[in-house]
Amino acid sequence: MQKIPVSSDRKGSNITVISSDDVVKIECIRDKEYIIHTANDKYYWTASLEAFEEWLFEEGFRLVDQMNVVNMNHVRNYDPRKGLVTLKPETSSRQKTASAAWIHGEHITNVMNLLQRMKQLDHGLPETNEDDEIFETILAQEEDHRFARSYAMIKALYDKRKAEILLEESELRYKSLFEHNPDPILSIHLNGSISNANPAFHRVFGYSEAELLGKTVEPLIFPEHLALWELQFAATLKGATPNFEISFLRPDGEPVELSVKNFPIFVGKRIAGVYTIAQDISERRRAEEMILRSEKLSIVGQMAAGVAHEIRNPLTSLKGFVQLMQTRVEGFDSYFNIMQEELDRINFIVSEFLVIAKPQSVRFQPKDAGMILQHTILLLNSQALIHNVNLLTEADPELPPINCDENQIKQVFINILNNSIDSMPDGGQIRIELKRSDDNFVVIRFTDQGCGIPEDRLPRLGEPFYTTKEKGTGLGLMVTFKIIENHGGRMNIYSEVGTGTTVEVMMPMASENKKTPRL
Numbered sequence: 111m112q113k114i115p116v117s118s119d120r121k122g123s124n125i126t127v128i129s130s131d132d133v134v135k136i137e138c139i140r141d142k143e144y145i146i147h148t149a150n151d152k153y154y155w156t157a158s159l160e161a162f163e164e165w166l167f168e169e170g171f172r173l174v175d176q177m178n179v180v181n182m183n184h185v186r187n188y189d190p191r192k193g194l195v196t197l198k199p200e201t202s203s204r205q206k207t208a209s210a211a212w213i214h215g216e217h218i219t220n221v222m223n224l225l226q227r228m229k230q231l232d233h234g235l236p237e238t239n240e241d242d243e244i245f246e247t248i249l250a251q252e253e254d255h256r257f258a259r260s261y262a263m264i265k266a267l268y269d270k271r272k273a274e275i276l277l278e279e280s281e282l283r284y285k286s287l288f289e290h291n292p293d294p295i296l297s298i299h300l301n302g303s304i305s306n307a308n309p310a311f312h313r314v315f316g317y318s319e320a321e322l323l324g325k326t327v328e329p330l331i332f333p334e335h336l337a338l339w340e341l342q343f344a345a346t347l348k349g350a351t352p353n354f355e356i357s358f359l360r361p362d363g364e365p366v367e368l369s370v371k372n373f374p375i376f377v378g379k380r381i382a383g384v385y386t387i388a389q390d391i392s393e394r395r396r397a398e399e400m401i402l403r404s405e406k407l408s409i410v411g412q413m414a415a416g417v418a419h420e421i422r423n424p425l426t427s428l429k430g431f432v433q434l435m436q437t438r439v440e441g442f443d444s445y446f447n448i449m450q451e452e453l454d455r456i457n458f459i460v461s462e463f464l465v466i467a468k469p470q471s472v473r474f475q476p477k478d479a480g481m482i483l484q485h486t487i488l489l490l491n492s493q494a495l496i497h498n499v500n501l502l503t504e505a506d507p508e509l510p511p512i513n514c515d516e517n518q519i520k521q522v523f524i525n526i527l528n529n530s531i532d533s534m535p536d537g538g539q540i541r542i543e544l545k546r547s548d549d550n551f552v553v554i555r556f557t558d559q560g561c562g563i564p565e566d567r568l569p570r571l572g573e574p575f576y577t578t579k580e581k582g583t584g585l586g587l588m589v590t591f592k593i594i595e596n597h598g599g600r601m602n603i604y605s606e607v608g609t610g611t612t613v614e615v616m617m618p619m620a621s622e623n624k625k626t627p628r629l
Contacts, residue, residue: 112129112130113127113128113129113130114127114128114129114130114133114146114155115127115155116128116146116153116154117154117155118153119154120143122154122156128146128148128153131183131199132148132149132199133146133148133181134147134149134181134184134197134198134199134206134208135147135179135181135197135206135208136155136179137208138179142157142158144156144179147197147206149184149197149198149199149202149204149205149206150202180195180197180208180210181197182218182221182222182225183225184197184198184199185197185218185222185225186198186205188215188218188219188222190215193209193210194207194208194209194210195207195208195210195218217257217260220261221260221261221264224244224245224261224264224265225264227241227268228264228267228271231268231271234275235272235276235279245264245265245268248261249261249262249265288306288308289308289309291308291310292310293310293387293388293389294307294308294310294311294313294315294368294387294388294390295307295308295311295385295387295388296311296385296386296388297375297385298327298343298383298385299383300347300381300382300383300384301326302326302328302343303324303325303326303327304322304323304324304326304327305323305383306323307319307322311388314366314390315330315358315360315361316360316362317330317361321361327339327386329359330358330359331357331359332357332359332365335357338354338356339356342354342370342372343372343384345372346372346373346374347374347381347384349381350372350374351371351372351373351374352372353369353370353371353372354369354370355367355368355369355370355391356368366392367390367395368388368389368390368391369388369389369391370388371386371387371388372384372385372387373385373387418460421456421460425453425456425460429450429453429457432449432450433450473515474513474514474515475513475514475515475620476511476512476513476620477511477512477513477516477519477620478511479509479511479512479514479519479544479552479617480509482514482516482520482523483503483523483542483544483554484503485520486520486523486527487503487527489524490524490527490528490531493528493531494527494531494540497531497534497535497537498536498537498538499530499534499537499539499540500538500539500540501539501540502539502540502541502542503542503543503544504542504544505543506544506545506546509544509545509546509552510552510620511620512552512618512619512620513598513617513618513620513621514597518593518596518597519593519597519617521589522590522593522594522615523554525587525589525590526556526590526613527540529587529613530556530558530560530611530613532560533558533560533561533562533611534558538558538559540556540557540558540559541555541556541557541558542554542556542557543555543557546619547616550619551599551600551616551617551618551619552616552617553614553615553616554615554617555612555613555615556612556614557610557611557612558610558612559609559610560610561608562605562606562607562608562609562610562611563603563605563607563611564607568603568604568605571587571603594615597617597618599616599618600615601614601615601616602616
């Protein structure tokens with residue numbers, strides 16, 4: 111938009127500057143002398159017609175006759191009978207008129223029509239190519255070069271504005287896709303520095319803009335995956351679009367498993383950077399692990415049912431023969447009683463083994479966790495003494511009862527204590543705490559002084575056939591987890607190599623109004 115130096119009188123004094131957009135018409139007094147009209151005032155200006163044309167046609171919306179230069183942007187009406195156009199800017203309440211007697215009426219109508227179509231671009235692009243066809247038709251039919259020049263200038267500015275709108279829409283679409291994409295996205299320069307990150311990236315990983323922009327991406331990558339990232343980044347800079355799995359690090363050092371897709375950023379025909387679109391697959395991995403664990407449980411369950419059946423058949427025969435021999439052989443009753451007890455114990459273990467194979471009908475009753483623990487300690491006390499392990503118990507007074515099946519919870523305690531004793535071949539101490547939590551749970555915590563479990567193995571504890579023992583099967587902890595889960599409880603294991611392990615069992619308190627559940 112041009113700035114025009116004008117004066118308030120013909121002598122050229124009191125110079126002021128006005129905007130070309132405020133001009134409604136320019137009236138020629140005589141050669142190189144003009145009156146510049148705005149909606150409210152008039153000014154004087156001395157220059158050649160060529161000086162006018164330089165900026166009038168640059169802006170493209172002026173209509174020139176023998177007496178007037180009219181700003182067609184401000185034409186509100188045309189009266190062909192009187193040969194007058196009415197001029198009124200949108201920002202003004204006043205209007206002026208200009209003679210159009212020397213101008214062909216059809217030309218004025220054409221320009222008004224074309225300018226109106228151009229203004230309509232402010233409301234968005236037309237859905238059809240009708241406007242383009244109208245421009246082409248008017249240009250093709252016009253024989254007067256002065257009028258054709260006006261049409262061509264308006265058409266050029268129409269096309270320019272249309273291209274600007276298309277660019278704006280394209281940028282808005284990109285921004286919307288980038289800003290509102292639920293997956294984390296990074297824009298990375300050729301040298302590996304981060305140029306932009308969308309809100310999803312900040313939300314998932316917890317980094318601020320200051321921590322990312324201008325920094326290299328390598329510190330965000332899990333060290334063991336850095337070589338993979340460098341390989342795929344280099345491939346992307348050559349035009350590839352690799353898809354791979356990698357882990358990024360949060361500010362606290364916690365890794366996030368991602369499925370990553372890299373895309374080259376093209377500017378013209380050259381690659382100017384890389385887009386990295388990531389998808390958090392942590393939940394998917396956990397779901398896959400649960401499915402795998404479920405499949406293992408199913409296989410183990412089938413094996414357990416078959417093994418239990420095969421063991422129970424000979425057990426029945428052995429128990430019958432022991433009873434028969436006890437009635438015919440005298441003097442060995444104590445031995446026969448021990449054999450009967452051991453056979454009963456084997457039968458009990460086989461019954462517990464069947465927990466893996468199929469759900470058991472269990473009756474839940476309010477029980478004292480402290481009493482169950484005492485009975486368990488009596489069973490294992492001799493084993494603890496043999497291994498030079500001291501069992502210490504500490505319980506809060508007046509603990510509420512827990513809702514459980516006593517035999518199954520006793521089996522849980524036996525499994526946990528056996529593992530603790532086995533972890534201390536040179537002896538030590540197992541501290542057992544019974545406490546009431548604030549969320550209607552009773553917490554039974556077992557803390558030993560054993561060898562501990564490496565941190566990377568903790569998530570897999572409870573999987574069938576996964577064990578840290580040399581001759582273990584992993585079935586004991588699996589049964590333990592399953593029993594606690596069936597009771598609506600939780601079990602957490604914390605460990606440090608060389609220090610010991612803590613197993614925390616949380617059991618729901620018994621409620622007087624709670625119905626006894628059955629599994």
